[in-house]
Structures are given as structure tokens and as C-alpha cells.
Amino acid sequence: MFSTGKHLLIVEDAASIALFLKVNLRHQGFFVDIAATAGEAAAMMDQAGAIRTPPYDLVLVDLGLPDRDGTDLIADITGETGVPPVIAMSADTDAEVSARAVAAGAVLFIEKPVNMVRLTAAISETLEDRHYLKDHVTGAKLAEEHAALATAYRQHLMGLASDLGMAMPVPQLRSLLHQLKGSATLYGMTALSLAAGAFSRQLAEGGPQTARRVRRDLRDAILDAAEPGC
Structure with missing residues (x-):
């Protein structure tokens, strides 16, 4: 497989999003590792640092990590040297959020759901080596992997629908809606992403009764989206 020789670390707690990014970036020729938490990322940085310097050529960091503020x-990661460079990602597009990320040391802020064309261009520009990126990512192998990812994501959705059949704390439901809003778009499920956004607003404005209704309606929306051919 074509290789740039560049090592990337993705710090993203939503497994479906992390896997989507990994597959696409791997086909651009990058070596890609994934960390689901800030703690895991720190450990992987230390481990990679024992092999090469810098440990990674670039790090992608989701700002909404479960164990620590992404900023x-x-x-x-960047410290005083700014190496390795970091690109921040978040579904929160508030100007203050992106400003905080840049102030913390990020070279760029990318809005989620991530546009892969923009992301690969940003990585290329950041590494100042544009020629090594593939101009086109095509072929049966990539199509097969995308199809496998879509199937796995539908299975993941079916598991979520089962979980929603039982009581769920509001913070957990809120986190689930946040993740679905981004991941569903990546897999072409625009209707589910829009529904997740609408349910998030309803949840923020209502009480316990609203949470029960949102959980029920979200389950129905997930089941509809997970149907093959939808």
C-alpha cells in the first residue's frame, strides 16, 4: 500500500467516528493509531516516543473527551515547541470553543461532522508536504471497507436501540445524542443526524417526561435508519 511514512494519532471517544477517520486516512497513506480518552492518548504518546521523535507527526483531538477537556x-501535547502539531475537532462551532483550542496550541479547528476533503487538505498543509497525498482514493478495496464499516455501524445502531428500550440517565442520553449527530452524518444517515439534533434541543428544554419521550422517539428513528437500504 502507498505510504507517506507519517504517523497520526486520532483522539476520539466515539468509536464509529474514529474508525471512519482511520480507514480514510490510512488509504491516504498514513499510519494511524486511535485513542478513546486523554489518558490513553498520553500513554500512546509515551510509548511511541520511545520509538521515534516526535512520537506522532500530527494529532487529531476531539475537544469533547470523557476524561478531560480536549484543550x-x-x-x-504541543507544549512550548508546538510539536507535534494538533488539529482540534468539535461539533460545537461556537467561536469561543475554536478560539480556546487555538489558544491551547491547535494549528487548526475542524468542525464535526468532519469533511474528509477539508481534513486531508488541512493535514497536508500542516505537514507542509502536499505532494505525498493521493489525489484520488478509489478502488474496490476502499469500497469494500466502507461497506463493512456501514454494516458494522448499522449493527451498532441496533445495539443502541436495544439499550434505549430501558431507562437511561439524562446525561448518558445527552451524550448519545451528541455522538449520533456526528457519526450518523459520516455514514450518510442525514435524517438520523437531524433527528438527534432536534431531540437534543427538546431534551435541553424539557424535564423527565421529555426524556422518556425523546428516548422512545430516538429508538424509533434509529431503527428506521438501521434498516438495510435506508
Whole structure:
């Protein structure tokens, strides 16, 4: 497989999003590792640092990590040297959020759901080596992997629908809606992404009764989206 020789680390707690990014970036010739938490990212940085310097050529950091604020992790990664460079990602497009990420040391802020064309261009520009990126990512192998990812994501959705059949704490439901809003778009499920956004707003404005209704309606929306051919 074509290789750039560049090593990337993706710090993203939503497994479906992380896997989507990994597959696409791997086909651009990158070596890609995934960390689901800030703690895991720190451990992987230390481990990789024992092999090469810098440990990674570039790090992608989701700002909404479960164990730590992403901006704090960015500050730790970049330190005083700014190496390795970090690109921040978030579904929160508020100007203050992106400004905090850049102030912490990020070279760029990317809005989620991630546009892969923009992301690969941003990585290329950041590494100042545009010629090594493939102009086109095509072929049966990539199509097969995308199909396998889509199938796995539908299976993941079926598991979520089962979980929603039982009581779920509001913070957990809120987190699930946030993740679905981004991941569903990546897999072409625009209707589910829009529904997740609408349910998030309803949840923020309502009480316990609203949470029960949102959980029920979200389950129905997930089942509809997970149907093959939808």
C-alpha cells in the first residue's frame, strides 16, 4: 500500500467516528493509531516516543473527551515547541470553543461532522508536504471497507436501540445524542443526524417526561435508519 511514512494519532471517544477517520486516512497513506480518552492518548504518546521523535507527526483531538477537556490535552501535547502539531475537532462551532483550542496550541479547528476533503487538505498543509497525498482514493478495496464499516455501524445502531428500550440517565442520553449527530452524518444517515439534533434541543428544554419521550422517539428513528437500504 502507498505510504507517506507519517504517523497520526486520532483522539476520539466515539468509536464509529474514529474508525471512519482511520480507514480514510490510512488509504491516504498514513499510519494511524486511535485513542478513546486523554489518558490513553498520553500513554500512546509515551510509548511511541520511545520509538521515534516526535512520537506522532500530527494529532487529531476531539475537544469533547470523557476524561478531560480536549484543550488541556492539546496544551500538553504541543507544549512550548508546538510539536507535534494538533488539529482540534468539535461539533460545537461556537467561536469561543475554536478560539480556546487555538489558544491551547491547535494549528487548526475542524468542525464535526468532519469533511474528509477539508481534513486531508488541512493535514497536508500542516505537514507542509502536499505532494505525498493521493489525489484520488478509489478502488474496490476502499469500497469494500466502507461497506463493512456501514454494516458494522448499522449493527451498532441496533445495539443502541436495544439499550434505549430501558431507562437511561439524562446525561448518558445527552451524550448519545451528541455522538449520533456526528457519526450518523459520516455514514450518510442525514435524517438520523437531524433527528438527534432536534431531540437534543427538546431534551435541553424539557424535564423527565421529555426524556422518556425523546428516548422512545430516538429508538424509533434509529431503527428506521438501521434498516438495510435506508
